[in-house]
Every structure is written in structure tokens, then in C-alpha cells.
Amino acid sequence: MMTPMQRVLTAMGHEEPDRVPVFILTTLHGAKELGLSIRDYFSRAEHIAEGQLRLQQKYRSDCLYAFCYAALELEAFGGETIFIDDGPPNAAAPVLRRGEDIDRLEPPRPGDCAGLNRTLEAIRRLKDRVGDAVPIVGSVIAPFSLPVMQLGFEQYIELLYGDPERFTRLMAVNQRFCVDWANAQLAAGATAIGYDDPLASPTYIPRELYLKTGHRVAMATLAQIKGPTAMHLASGRGLAIADDIVITGASALGVSTLEDLADWKSAVGPRLTLIGNLNGIEMRRWTGADAEREVKQAIAKAGRGGGFILADNHGEIPWQVPDEVLLAIRAAVDRWGRYPLEWIE
Amino acid sequence: MHELSSEFRDALAALDRLRVETIFQKATLLKPAIQVVEELIVPVMAQLGDEWCSGQVALSQIYMGSRICEELVERTLPSLAPGRKTRPRQAIAVLSDYHMLGKRIVLSTLRTSGLDVLDYGRMEVDELVERVRADDVKILLISTLMLPAALKVKTVRKKLDAAGSRIRIAVGGAPFLFDRQLWQEVGADAMGRNASEAVAIVRRWREEES
Numbered sequence: 001m002m003t004p005m006q007r008v009l010t011a012m013g014h015e016e017p018d019r020v021p022v023f024i025l026t027t028l029h030g031a032k033e034l035g036l037s038i039r040d041y042f043s044r045a046e047h048i049a050e051g052q053l054r055l056q057q058k059y060r061s062d063c064l065y066a067f068c069y070a071a072l073e074l075e076a077f078g079g080e081t082i083f084i085d086d087g088p089p090n091a092a093a094p095v096l097r098r099g100e101d102i103d104r105l106e107p108p109r110p111g112d113c114a115g116l117n118r119t120l121e122a123i124r125r126l127k128d129r130v131g132d133a134v135p136i137v138g139s140v141i142a143p144f145s146l147p148v149m150q151l152g153f154e155q156y157i158e159l160l161y162g163d164p165e166r167f168t169r170l171m172a173v174n175q176r177f178c179v180d181w182a183n184a185q186l187a188a189g190a191t192a193i194g195y196d197d198p199l200a201s202p203t204y205i206p207r208e209l210y211l212k213t214g215h216r217v218a219m220a221t222l223a224q225i226k227g228p229t230a231m232h233l234a235s236g237r238g239l240a241i242a243d244d245i246v247i248t249g250a251s252a253l254g255v256s257t258l259e260d261l262a263d264w265k266s267a268v269g270p271r272l273t274l275i276g277n278l279n280g281i282e283m284r285r286w287t288g289a290d291a292e293r294e295v296k297q298a299i300a301k302a303g304r305g306g307g308f309i310l311a312d313n314h315g316e317i318p319w320q321v322p323d324e325v326l327l328a329i330r331a332a333v334d335r336w337g338r339y340p341l342e343w344i345e
Numbered sequence: 346m347h348e349l350s351s352e353f354r355d356a357l358a359a360l361d362r363l364r365v366e367t368i369f370q371k372a373t374l375l376k377p378a379i380q381v382v383e384e385l386i387v388p389v390m391a392q393l394g395d396e397w398c399s400g401q402v403a404l405s406q407i408y409m410g411s412r413i414c415e416e417l418v419e420r421t422l423p424s425l426a427p428g429r430k431t432r433p434r435q436a437i438a439v440l441s442d443y444h445m446l447g448k449r450i451v452l453s454t455l456r457t458s459g460l461d462v463l464d465y466g467r468m469e470v471d472e473l474v475e476r477v478r479a480d481d482v483k484i485l486l487i488s489t490l491m492l493p494a495a496l497k498v499k500t501v502r503k504k505l506d507a508a509g510s511r512i513r514i515a516v517g518g519a520p521f522l523f524d525r526q527l528w529q530e531v532g533a534d535a536m537g538r539n540a541s542e543a544v545a546i547v548r549r550w551r552e553e554e555s
């Protein structure tokens with residue numbers, strides 16, 4: 001039997017491992033495992049590490065997931081986070097309220113932010129426990145998507161169209177921060193970094209504009225990250241920019257449930273490993289049979305020849321998704337994911 | 346009007362304010378402004394909404410475009426502008442969520458279409474139930490982005506039912522796009538995939554009422 005690391009690396013080398021690798025990307029579920037509130041859970045590195053280890057054992061996932069919540073990066077810029085009892089934390093008010101705030105903005109250092117340090121410490125603990133047997137997936141919000149939290153979505157769209165100079169300055173600051181934050185996670189023991197850039201999706205920003213802005217930022221940023229990266233559009237569509245994503249240098253891509261894995265497979269072939277694309281929102285009410293059908297379908301569409309990791313389509317499974325569903329997904333991978341996939345017509 | 350509409354669509358998608366305005370002026374030479382809104386702007390925005398759902402235009406274009414149209418209509422047709430006559434019987438709120446963009450776009454589009462709506466901003470369940478009762482709202486539009494917030498529509502519905510209210514609720518936002526059964530599960534009466542569908546829903550319900 002392969003270790004999760006061998007399995008994932010084989011798949012990412014576009015060869016067939018022993019079975020389809022599966023990432024059960026749970027974050028909040030760690031709090032349930034430890035019997036803690038979500039706020040308490042995220043308040044200590046040892047909780048996060050312990051939670052991830054337990055979840056990995058329970059679901060036999062092929063990775064550990066160091067992502068906590070997106071608003072953590074806003075904390076680094078002086079923002080606050082709002083916690084609720086039954087869902088992901090959210091960013092509170094924007095920190096950049098006026099144009100001049102951008103002119104004065106300096107990139108924070110990851111080591112200066114308590115929240116980011118907790119993630120780094122959690123990664124170190126995980127690495128201590130699993131060594132090279134299980135990949136540890138870190139994550140960053142792309143410089144191009146972070147401003148939605150820094151400024152607010154409306155204000156950011158207006159900046160993007162109306163103030164190219166300040167936009168460029170903001171990108172420079174965010175890029176510096178993003179590279180440092182990604183490399184700090186790699187140095188702490190992360191195997192790869194998820195680059196979360198939903199604004200790259202043509203659902204949000206037209207391709208022509210993206211190519212002049214977020215795409216250039218992605219190329220420059222990924223080039224400085226000292227490890228493999230997976231671009232993630234956080235369930236936004238991306239087929240129309242498939243070739244653009246390939247040339248960013250990312251090795252993998254998170255695919256939306258709104259798109260067909262087979263279309264992606266034929267669009268990118270062996271140039272990207274596909275991660276996805278189970279519908280995390282719908283998952284909440286799946287039966288065992290639903291889970292099996294969905295898993296089987298995803299594997300049939302993208303499993304052949306490797307280059308595929310089964311996961312949800314957002315990179316985070318909602319709090320409301322019951323254990324039984326996740327266990328059913330996992331069981332279905334054992335049943336239908338063994339290579340060679342002879343059952344596929 | 347039909348010939349102008351593809352031109353208008355392109356100008357709007359390109360966020361070319363000047364061209365949008367010129368085409369609008371040209372159209373008002375043919376028909377009264379209020380009819381131009383009805384026959385040109387509203388259908389083009391509906392078309393762009395559909396194109397957003399099928400992935401041909403981006404949200405940034407929808408947002409900027411909705412603002413351009415809102416501004417244009419408010420400037421040229423102040424009589425359509427909300428806030429006069431009677432108090433509207435419809436309201437929109439972001440429920441227990443901090444993401445306001447969806448509501449902003451829906452609100453702009455409703456106003457452009459000549460529909461006046463009370464803007465409740467962001468509210469928690471109890472506050473929303475109270476306000477809706479106090480204002481005697483007949484149509485409630487709810488926008489959410491996070492799943493836990495979307496699930497709270499169920500409580501809003503329960504509390505309003507318990508109070509004997511016969512209000513109609515329309516919902517929208519990302520969770521409802523990913524789970525096409527969710528709106529029924531939470532007890533909404535309709536779901537709209539984009540802002541123009543919100544306009545269609547409100548118009549339909551108002552017609553049914555009158």
C-alpha cells in the first residue's frame with residue numbers, strides 16, 4: 001500500500017497510484033472532534049493540529065489541511081474576525097476605508113501576526129507527527145482576491161476599474177505578503193500551497209481584465225513561492241481561462257461543481273492535476289447512495305491516467321455536512337477508486 | 346427598440362457610460378423615457394443576468410452596469426425614483442450575513458425597473474421579523490452568501506407564520522445557486538438566480554396581488 005504522500009505525488013505526476021487520492025477538506029469539523037466551540041478551536045495551534053490529525057484518521061484523507069479561515073489574513077492587516085457557533089468565521093469591517101489607506105499600506109510580516117503564527121505552529125506540529133508520509137496542505141488568499149476583504153467587494157470593483165495606480169500599489173503590497181506567508185508555511189513543513197483566487201474566475205472578472213491584472217499578479221507571485229501550488233477558484237468557474245491558469249505555473253487546480261470534470265480533463269490534459277469537484281453545499285443532504293453516485297461519476301470523468309484528486313469543489317466542507325456523508329464518500333473511493341479503473345466504459 | 350438593444354447590451358457590458366447614455370437618448374426620441382426603461386433597459390439587464398448565469402459576462406460588469414443604469418434612470422426619470430408616493434410594501438435584507446454585494450446589485454436593478462423597496466441593510470432574524478411586521482411588508486427579499494445564514498431563512502419563515510403573516514419570501518445568493526432545493530427547504534416562496542429574476546418575481550407577485 002502507498003502512503004498518502006506517495007499516492008498524491010504519483011497522481012500529480014500523471015500516473016496511476018494504487019487508488020484515486022482523496023482530500024476530505026474539513027476545517028471546522030476539528031472543533032466537533034475536540035468538543036470545542038469553533039472560536040476556541042481556532043485559538044490554539046495544538047487544537048488545530050490535534051483536530052486535523054483526528055480528522056485525517058477518521059476519514060482516511062490523503063492530506064492534512066492547515067487552512068483555518070480566510071479572515072485570518074485580514075487579521076494580519078489589522079482586521080477583525082467574527083465567529084459564529086455553526087459556520088466559518090467571517091471578516092469584520094474592511095481595513096482600507098480610503099484611497100490614502102492604500103498609499104500608506106505596508107506588507108505585514110507573517111511572524112508579527114498571532115493568528116498566522118498559530119497556523120505555522122500547527123503545521124510544525126503536524127509535520128513532527130507525520131513526517132513525509134502525509135502531505136500537509138497550506139493555503140494563501142491570492143493578492144488579487146484578498147482586497148474583497150480588505151476594502152469590501154463593491155469598493156474593490158470600483159478600484160479595479162477606476163484607480164489603476166492604487167490598484168497596482170495594493171497588488172505590490174499583497175504580493176509581498178502573500179509570498180512571505182506562503183514561504184513561511186512551506187518552511188514550517190507544508191508540502192504544497194493552495195492559492196485561493198476566486199476573482200480570477202470569469203464569473204467575477206472578465207478574462208480581458210483578469211489577464212491585465214490578476215493573471216500577471218498570479219504569475220509573479222507563484223514564481224516566488226518555493227513549493228508546488230494549487231490554484232483554487234473557490235467553486236468559481238474557470239474553463240474559459242484554462243490555458244491562462246496552466247501558464248501561471250500552478251501544478252493543480254480546484255474545479256467547480258458548476259463545471260464538468262471531463263471538459264477540464266480534455267482542456268488541460270496532463271498539464272494540471274484536477275482537484276474536485278463534489279458539491280459541498282448539497283452534500284449536507286446527501287444519502288449514502290447520493291455520495292456513492294457522485295464519487296463514482298467524478299472518478300469516471302477524471303480518474304483515468306492519474307492527475308486527479310477527489311475533493312469538494314470549494315476547498316472546505318461546510319459545518320452542516322454530517323460525518324456519515326463524509327464516511328460514505330470515503331467508502332465509495334475505496335469501492336470505485338482502485339486503479340486500474342476497469343469498470344469505466 | 347429591438348435594434349438598439351444589442352448595441353445597448355454591448356455598451357453596458359463594456360461599461361461605456363457615454364455610449365450607454367447616447368443610445369438611451371436616441372431611444373427617447375422614439376418613445377417616452379418610461380417606455381425606454383421598460384423595453385430597452387429592463388430586458389437588456391435580464392439578458393445580462395442570464396449571461397452571468399451561463400458564464401458569458403462577469404459579476405464586475407453586472408455590478409458596474411447596474412450602477413450605470415440606476416444612475417441614468419434616476420437622473421432622467423426622477424418620477425420613477427423611489428421614495429415618493431406611498432410606502433412600498435416590499436423590502437430587501439441581508440440576513441445574518443456580512444456580504445452586501447448581492448443585495449446592492451438586486452436593489453439597483455429593482456430601482457432601475459421602477460420598483461421601490463425598503464432597504465433594511467443587514468439584520469438578524471428577530472429584528473427582521475419585527476420590522477417586516479411593523480412596516481406591513483408583503484414581499485420580502487432575502488440575500489445571503491454563507492450557508493448558515495441561508496438556513497436561517499427557515500426561522501424567519503416560521504416566526505412570520507406563527508405571527509399569522511401572509512408575506513411572500515424570495516431568496517437568493519450563492520448557497521441557493523449551489524443547492525437548487527435549498528429555497529424550498531427553508532420555506533421560501535421563490536428563488537432568483539440573479540437580480541433580474543428578483544425583478545420578475547416581485548412584478549409577478551404584485552400583479553397577483555392586485
Ligand code: B12
Binds near residue numbers: 088404407487
Ligand atoms: C469570491 C469568493 C470569496 C472571496 C471574497 C468573499 C467575499 N465576498 O467577501 C474570498 C476568497 C475572500 C472568500 C472567502 C470566504 N468564502 Co468564499 N466565495 C467566493 C465566491 C467564489 C463568490 C462569492 C461572492 O461574493 N459573489 C458575489 C455575490 C454578489 O454573488 P451572489 O451571492 O451569487 O449574488 C448574485 C445572485 O446569487 C443574486 N442574488 C444575491 N442575493 C439575492 C437575493 C435575491 C432575493 C435574489 C432574487 C437574487 C439574489 O444576485 C447576485 C448578482 O447576480 C463563492 C462561490 C460562488 N461560486 O459563488 C464562495 C463562497 C461564497 N465562499 C464561501 C465561504 C465558506 C467562504 C469563507 C467563509 C471560507 C473560510 N472558511 O474562510 C470565506 C469568508 C470570507 C469573509 N468575507 O470573511 C462559501 C459560502 C457557503 C458556505 N459554505 O457556507 C461559497 C458559496 C463557496 C462554496 N461553494 O461553498 N470567498
